[in-house]
Amino acid sequence: xxxxxxxxxxxxxxxxxxxxxxxxxxxxxxxxxxxxxxxxxxxxxxxxxxxxxxxxxxxxxxxxxxxxxxxxxxxxxxxxxxxxxxxxxxxxxxxxxxxxxxxxxxxxxxxxxxxxxxxxxxxxxxxxxxxxxxxxxxxxxxxxxxxxxxxxxxxxxxxxxxxxxxxxxxxxxxxxxxxxxxxxxxxxxxxxxxxxxxxxxxxxxxxxxxxxxxxxxxxxxxxxxxxxxxxxxxxxxxxxxxxxxxxxxxxxxxxxxxxxxxxxxxxxxxxxxxxxxx
Ligand code: FES
Numbered sequence: 493x494x495x496x497x498x499x500x501x502x503x504x505x506x507x508x509x510x511x512x513x514x515x516x517x518x519x520x521x522x523x524x525x526x527x528x529x530x531x532x533x534x535x536x537x538x539x540x541x542x543x544x545x546x547x548x549x550x551x552x553x554x555x556x557x558x559x560x561x562x563x564x565x566x567x568x569x570x571x572x573x574x575x576x577x578x579x580x581x582x583x584x585x586x587x588x589x590x591x592x593x594x595x596x597x598x599x600x601x602x603x604x605x606x607x608x609x610x611x612x613x614x615x616x617x618x619x620x621x622x623x624x625x626x627x628x629x630x631x632x633x634x635x636x637x638x639x640x641x642x643x644x645x646x647x648x649x650x651x652x653x654x655x656x657x658x659x660x661x662x663x664x665x666x667x668x669x670x671x672x673x674x675x676x677x678x679x680x681x682x683x684x685x686x687x688x689x690x691x692x693x694x695x696x697x698x699x700x701x702x703x704x705x706x707x708x709x710x711x712x713x714x715x716x717x718x719x720x721x722x723x724x725x726x727x728x729x730x731x732x733x734x735x736x737x738x739x740x741x742x743x744x745x746x747x748x749x750x751x752x753x754x755x756x757x758x759x760x761x762x763x764x765x766x767x768x769x770x
Pocket of ligand 1: 707708709710711712713714715717718719728729730731
């Protein structure tokens, strides 16, 4: 069993979740994910790793409450435990000391998972600019942590309550206004953010890496559920990724596969009385 050290809602619908898992904390890298189960009959849920503490033996993820399994995770309390915490899984994000200027874009749970990416890039000697995207200022978090590991932090909110107003489709304009010429862009967050950012950066000619978030079961390349098409070839996000070139992904196919189980996700929520929140 894995002890729950922290589980708190940091902004509406997003939870910070810290579990004691010393073996994972020792070897985890930016870009890895873990798979957890809230109880013995719960589904396996992949969560991107957002931070870790080798001394305390803990790993932290940020997750969004979107379906039955994450609703169960959101009801867990510190001091309790979970039966499954597998990881670190997936390939780590490539970190080099010669990227130059890297723009790290995070939205939703991806503000958390982009943090260790920005930290590793900065430690390697790159210039790091972090761009945090949310619907409104009250959905932004971890700005202080990202400021510590970034040369600059930019905010973008759809209602304009913090930073630039609008969508990620303003990216080209923001880069011009901020006088930033990224050599590489890395995006973590919801599918639409990664897809829209990739479409924007393709026209700007800037290489863009996205951290994909498909439905997963085993997380070790055996079930095929996480498959996606990259540069015309079938890949498994859990073992070939989760990082891929955003300009090579078949986004339409990915979106369709991502939505396959939406009705089944709503059904258990209705039964549990949680569906009124969605
Ligand atoms: Fe089963 Fe990737 S989750 S192959």
